[in-house]
Amino acid sequence: MRTHLHTGWRHVPVEMRGMAAALGNFDGVHMGHAHLLHTLHSARPDLGLAVVTFEQHPRELFRPQDPPFRLTLSEERLAALSALGVRQVFEIPFDTEFSALSAERFVADVLHDALGLRHVACGADFAFGHRRGGNVAFLADRAEELGIGLTVVPPLSDAGGPFSSTRIRRLLQDGYPERAAEELGRPWSIRGVVQHGDKRGRLLGFPTANVPLGRHLEPARGVYAVTVRLSDGRSWPGVANIGRRPTIADGQESRLEVHLLDFEGDLYGETLSVALHTLLREERRFAGLDALKAQIAEDAATARLYLADLARLGAHSAP
Structure with missing residues (x-):
């Protein structure tokens, strides 16, 4: 109903x-x-x-x-x-x-x-x-x-006291989305409309959907393994960066940029719901674009393995 x-x-x-x-x-x-x-x-x-x-x-x-x-x-x-x-x-x-x-x-x-x-x-x-x-x-x-x-x-x-929104905010800001998910009963998600960015991800070989944080809490800055729900109901594995991109940006505005693994298509204007599963690494500055590109490739591979394991665990626990 x-x-x-x-x-x-x-x-x-x-x-x-x-x-x-x-x-x-x-x-x-x-x-x-x-x-x-x-x-x-x-x-x-x-x-x-x-x-x-x-x-x-x-x-x-x-x-x-x-x-x-x-x-x-x-x-x-x-x-x-x-x-x-x-x-x-x-x-x-x-x-x-x-x-x-x-x-x-x-x-x-x-x-x-x-x-x-x-x-x-x-x-x-x-x-x-x-x-x-x-x-x-x-x-x-x-x-x-x-x-x-x-x-x-x-x-x-x-054991930690009453469940509360305040306690969950602290877990997310400290970089523990898995623990936040236990208290929410589901992974924490950021929902927003994909906007045009500066296209840097595409130049690096990893096109990203730019979703403003808006009024959402900003969690710990860094790279996350995520699942993205598209407006048509499909779910897609991905890797996301939340932060100020210190290597290629002026560091003034935090944003969520998510790369959908093996995805082809135009997402501009679509509403995405990005569920954070685990913090893969904290945000940091790299010596140059080549080092950043290599790290992004490593992050994508790590996210792929993590999400595959998560999917297998989910399949094994299903009734």
Whole structure:
């Protein structure tokens, strides 16, 4: 069944009201978020499963000077929520006007009147409304008065503590995409539209698709073995560089450049989703283009072997 995205909270069709909804930012849609959704579904299996979230992330509005930090933007987040069985995603535009909405009005006007929710779930630290004026205790009181059920879900934890978007960001920035994937339940991906670059990769014999990082978190700079999902649904092995290309560029802008192994075709304007599997090496400067070209060839060969092994392991673990 298709997941429906609502890019607002007003004028929701009557047939899409009356859901059980999890509340939060859901940046990354990690294992802790999956735990929240599974707990909600177990509490109210008779209701359709929904999410109430925000776009942009509140931190992007209140701290625009911060470096980009997002794990998932709207499209990638929707795909991850859909895979977890969510059928309605209410993506509320988080702008200056909405940020001034009181906690009382958020519960009464949005959750009750506009969305007609019958049950909601959140973590114990969920805060909402103008200046984060509402907390779980407030939500419990108002939800009961309005006839909305509430499930407060304890965090999912391991030996390192609770699963969190912050913890996953740190793993990626430290160069551990494999560990981040364990906490996400899937490899971390950067999704974006292929833009024209300076064509240096083609001159070096390794044409690359240039995908801006945009609002995504910048992970550790270096070369990664990746899998690329094309807009037509095909998956393709590849090798990607994330960084400032110190050998051939001015080093002012970080970018993602991905070479699809054995691929022929024009990708300009296509939306790619690039999944990072492992960091092959850190970014470094080379003495010249010949040394860089030799290293790129070595990186491509290493990525090919790594991804082939990964595919074999996946085939062996399949039921």
